[in-house]
Amino acid sequence: MVDALAAAVITLGGGSVLLAVAFLMVFLVAQCLPLFRGGAARPEPTVPAAAKPLAAVEDEYREHVFLLGDDAVLRAVPGGDLQPLALEGARPPVAQARASAAGTLLAVVDAAGVLQVDEFRTEVEWRGERRRIVPSLRRVLALPLAAPASVLAVAGDAATPRALVSGNSGTLVLAGVGSEARAIRLAVPSPPLVGALAADGREAWLATAQQLSWFSLDADAAAASPEATVPLRATPSAAALVLGDATLLLGDDAGTVAAWQVVTGPVAGSHLLDLAGVFSGGAAVRALAVSQRNKGFAIERDGGLELAYLTGRRILATLPRFPADARAIGFAPRGDGFYAVTGGGEVHRWRLDLPHPEVDLATLFLPVRYEGYTRPSLVWQSTGGSESFEPKLSLVPLLVGTLKGAFYALLFSGPCALAAALYVSQFAGARLRTVAKPVVEMMAAVPSVVIGFLAALFFAPLLQRHVVGTLSLLVLLPVAITAAAVGWEMVPARRRRRVTATGELALVAGVCALAAAASFGAERLVEVRLFGGDFKAWLIAAAGVTFDQRNAVVVGFALGFAVIPIIFTLADDAFTNVPPSLISASLALGATRWQAARTVAIPAASPGLFAAVMTGFGRAVGETMIVLMATGNTPVLSFSPFDGMRTMSACIAVELPEAPFGGTLYRVLILTALLLFLMTFVINTAAVMVANRLRRRFGRLAA
């Protein structure tokens, strides 16, 4: 009875390990799957309204959509207990109305030909648990227009409202408060069809039927001519600036939405308009709306409405049951909803669920052209200073950094550890063996944070000062040892035999010390003679390579410190497992120690050696603290050994604690952890499999 119970409990405990590992993997997968789930838009009930709407805005809590009718009255839909608000001093019927992208300014041209800009605000009142939205309108600018004109765009805030108007008296940017405004006249060959204005008032875009022009505005100038133009193939029908005002979206009759960006031209100070992306579709574009939360936008076509995202140049979703005769469309201020108002005054609303629009497989692994870049690039830059920052989440720089660090670590530690294991198991005296093995095992116990600390604050400055000496030592050491060995063979064999293995090693130590003394002693001389006195300057001049203090060489060395004991221990085990009879046999047949090692021990141990190197590689790939401390942590894509880097593990350690739970960055970092898990899984499994195959091949030898 007790027996059965104990057996059950123990089986349960053993099985729980299996469950835990499976759960770990499944849980991580579940955490990052939402990244790749597409967006969804669910329609909400339609609300009818009375007046003919010209413009519409929505409040932050999505309680009401506010419609501006041609009777110059703003009405809430659904109304609830909110009274309609009249535009102060506007004479109905209103000819035209336009809301700014942020929904905080309303510009109207009334029946008397007066351009009026009003600030629209909502405040939240709490009545116990109930929330009440209180809207308010305030006139900030009223300006009689000399000739009939239409408003192409309104931008800015209540303190500095700006409107882009076009009419018989030309195309003007009007900026001011009260009844005073400064006008900047924009030179265009023909009346523009659409236009856009940056929120800071420094840039304006105008599109005529043939040409798109970009203006850089100087507040003191009275006129401006385009700094850059580009011919257009189709007639433009809608224009809007993506949040951040760095990209202009231009929709046309042919059904294409083009994303234009300004880049510096070949001549200093000149600018060019560059086509940064195209969203093509079937039907003509009727209107565009931009999100105030991210780089998302909406394209209204004759046949419906698409939600698109700039970063990945992709369509996220289409709105179901989109009305055919929408007059005004827009995103909810928080980007969690969308509304459309028909000419008949019906308000349609949708709830948007677009959790991670900026990420898909292409943006994670392929070059993406970000705002401010002239070419598609692989960049990791997860946080920025402003709200309109475009997150750049390419995993490639992190992957390259990880592999680069592991590569340099292995380049240094692999040969060193394998050679050391070979020496200790094949050539060394018993005394050295009993000392070396536990010491190297202790080396494995040194916490990686200690290695990283010393690498960054002790070794890196040292290397920076003595980089020439270190490099020359790397060359000099093997040469010196070989030369000394040749010299040693000149010594009569009788006298050589009297020296034990340990004594021989002491000789080697002496040679090494001499070589080190020579290369560091002559360091200054070498630097002056060969590199003109300053190696780092020479490196930049001759090879265009910069020298970071915390670079891949430092990381390789420090990671090597962590990896050497792993490779050494496993390789030593592999050598020890070669049956001594094999070695004795080859020695008896007249082989030298070296020949026995090369032709018998190494082939027989090779599966174990391979597994050792792979295991070391796996450790180097996943090591965190060393790379975190000893790299500059700069996520640059560079293969230069003198550059810094950022690895996947360091990136997780630095950024995950700050990433909000459930956000895009959080999920991308969990995905990075999962990739790291899979990488080490593959490396470890590959090590075991290849070792098994090699073992079968060399099994005859070992048997």
Next chain:
Amino acid sequence: MSALRRWLAVGTAQRWLTGASVLFALAMIAGLVAVVVETAGAFFWPRPLVEFSLADGSKVLGEVWGEEPDPGAPGGRRLRVKVGNRDLGGADFRWLREAEIRSRRAPADAWLLERREYGNFHGFPRRLRLGAETVDANAPEFSAALARALAGAQRLAGEERAVLRTVDGAHREVARLQLLVAAARRRGGDASGLEARLTRAQDGERRATAPLLGRLGEIRAQRRDATLTMAVADGRERTIPLAGIVRAVAVNTLTTPQKLGLYLSRWWEFVAGEPRESNTEGGIFPAIFGTALMVLLMTVAVVPLGVVTALYLNEVARGGALTAAVRLALANLAGVPSIVFGAFGLAFFVYTVGSGIDRLFFSDVLPTPTFGTGGIVWAALTLALLTLPVVVVATEEGLQSVPQAVRDGARALGATRWQTLRRVVLPYAAPGILTGAILAVARGAGEVAPLMLTGVVKLAPRLPFDSQPPFLHLERKFMHLGFHIYDVGFQSPNVEAAKPMVYATVLVLLVLVVALNLAAVLLRSRLRRRLRGAAV
């Protein structure tokens, strides 16, 4: 050609090259230990205060911390001098060119003050003021009076802490009731009973703390009135309250035994004291304590699971698909990078389990998380997952050392399988289990990356274990030696000044980890000897 072949066959050069690799590896570890021991060991040793007279007529009083070739002047050398007095000069360290030094001397009346704020102060004492009484620095009784006054100031500081603790204790009940009242109001229920209790508790608090607060005022006035006026090298005077002074020494007059005493007392302060100046001065006791408690919790979690798993693999199921799968799972646990465990710990323990606990049991204080943020228990559980393979492997080795004859003997005497396991096999395998636990502790103590995600902090206001019920606060964040190294060495505002102290932390961590590993190695070698004996 054949000469070269013959030379290659003899292979002296190859042998020597591989030998050099061994030497290199040994030199690396020896170099690491040497650098750490040397820097950390020298850090607390008192250095003489040297007064430099410079070419421009100014004077500098400081400790010489290093000397190197001057990059600005070829052939010249420069000194790295710790000048202290951060509140006056801004920086702790200054470079002095040898060429601009006119003369140097070690004045006997130069004093080194270790302060609670702004680091060390170097200067010459002028007078000591205690209330109305003033003692001039030239007076023969000055040293004794200063020592007495400092001891008095420290006693007062202790009393102040005790009073504050009592005041805090008196407020605890009020704070608890305030939370309950707020929660009751939010729910819209009747809070009048609670409110009445709160008023009573507040009255009680006022009555209890009034005399204490009066005493606190007295203490503070007394401490304000006790000051030491010092002159800096350039003649300016500065008055420092005694309460801000940890230690005052006339370093240049110390004899060697006195220096040794100071050295040891500084080490003791480092190991047992509280940190100051955002961890760059003072002690690392909270970090040592946090590390110890965290690995203890981890051991409690990992050893039973590890032992049960090893028992399953070795005693219950021999062979079979499930065993192979468990072994594969363990091999993978051992190979997975520690940061992946950290990410899992954050996503699962903190954000999933912790937030769930908060919603169930701590909903009155939400959205402030209790368990839904990093804490010592989550860090311990994450590390338990990480160190599981270590315990399993060591325990298995222990179980394999139990001779089959012993098991058979027990069964032959009529013991059931469970009795055999409990009375014979497990005691026999105990050294193996212990080895596993020690190795797990060593690994856990040195691991930092997963902790950064699951609950380690730069500076924890309270220890996770204290006199407040329930005594062990599993949800609290904690400090850790390894993280301390990373944080002070890389994130601290004053890395240059803090660096030598980080070496001391490194030494403490290294000694801890190496001692644990040595213990494991010794235990294991005993076990292996027995294994060999059993095989015969």
